[in-house]
Amino acid sequence: MPLGLVALAVGAFGIGLTEFVIMGLLPEVARDFAVSEASAGWLISGYALSVVVGALGLTAATTRLPRKPVLVGLIVLFLIGNALTAMAPGYDVAMIGRIVAALCHGAFFGIGAVVAADLVAPEKKAGAIALMFTGLTAANVFGVPLGTFLGQQFGWRSTFWAIVAVGVVALVGILTLVPSLPRPAVPVALRNELAAFRSGQVWLSLLITVLAYGGMFGAFTYIAYTLTDVSGFAAESVPWLLVLFGVGLVIGNVVGGRLADRSIDRTLLFFVTALLMVLVAFAALAASGIAAAIALFLMGGFGFGTVPGLQSRIMNSAGGAPTLASGANIGAFNVGNAVGAWAGGLGIAAGWGYTSPLWIGAAITAAALVVVVAAMLSARGRRTAAPQPVAAMA
Secondary structure, eight states, X not given: OOHHHHHHHHHHHHHHHHHHGGGGGHHHHHHHHTOOHHHHHXXXXXXXXXXXXXXXXXXXXXXXXXXXXXXXHHHHHHHHHHHHHHHOSSHHHHHHHHHHHHXXXXXXXXXXXXXXXXXXXXXXXXXXXXHHHHHHHHIIIIIHHHHHHHHHHHOHHHHHXXXXXXXXXXXXXXXXXXXXXXXXXXXXXXXXXXHXXXXXXXXXXXXXHHHHHHHHHHHHTTHHXXXXXXXXXXXXXXXXXXXXXXXXXXXXXXXXXXXXXXXXXXXXXXXXXXHHHHHHHHHHHTTSHHHHHHHHHHHHHHHHTTHHHHHHHHHHHTTTOHHHHHHHHHHHHHHHHHHHHHHHHHHHHTTOOTTHHHHHHHHHHHHHHHHHHHHHHHHHHHHHHSOOOOOOOO
């Protein structure tokens, strides 16, 4: 195994930690900056929206550049953003730091996946990409709970300084372990890639991603408040409860991928329906600690069980030009993240309580279910309307 893959995985770990760890630290951040819970949630929404900008803009701008220097520059951007957040004297500077760090997110994963594939033999490319993305999974399972625990014990800023340290390790690893690679031999034909967006199924797939992911994150963004103020858990228990969510995430992702290989649409229909049921049950039973813990695990499992199917669906719908559509879907995940966090914050700001993000998340997920059904019927209608081959006459 090329050691450069380890360096890329470390970078993925740090970026995943940057995105998700703040969810467990929102109460501490809100108190430090003397802002409302909804305002603190914008540190998540702002990050997610900036990921979309970086994923499309930076990737397009660096297409013709050598990939290793681009990865180095992206990690430097990551370091600057997280250091700004850690040192922020006020909310505005923290938001700037989050935006700067987010700009590298989508481009790093997009370009890093290409580099990972180039480091191994053709028959091992998928495994190399998967190894890089284990950094993102590890960030959710181990990094977020540990980062939340660190922030609760030593202040939330200590978590972001720890993330900076992870970034330094990734930077050194990329500089020393990732070989210099040539410029892409054949630049991406942007016109061909844009043609994929003529497909109505591509747009339906993007909408499903926004709504399905937005429903889960509408609930998850403010989960620390729900667990402490409604379910009755101590703040010190939150990091360990997030481990349940992370384990559910891993299991759901694996199972969802295997089922999607059999039928993408039926898999999405199942997982989105199950997620809707879990969110409704979570909202209704949140006052029970046991029920909340079980629901948190299931929310991670059914929520992330949609991810392989969502990504596969848009690539299939895009036909022979899946690159930009696939990147747009990564942006759609983060749009959903931002929309969910914003909507959940509205419920809290309106005085509906800390179960309101769960109900709002359920409503968004219900909308996703409607779109899934509509997309399935539309695709079935197109197949039915397609000209059938005429049998040769005897």
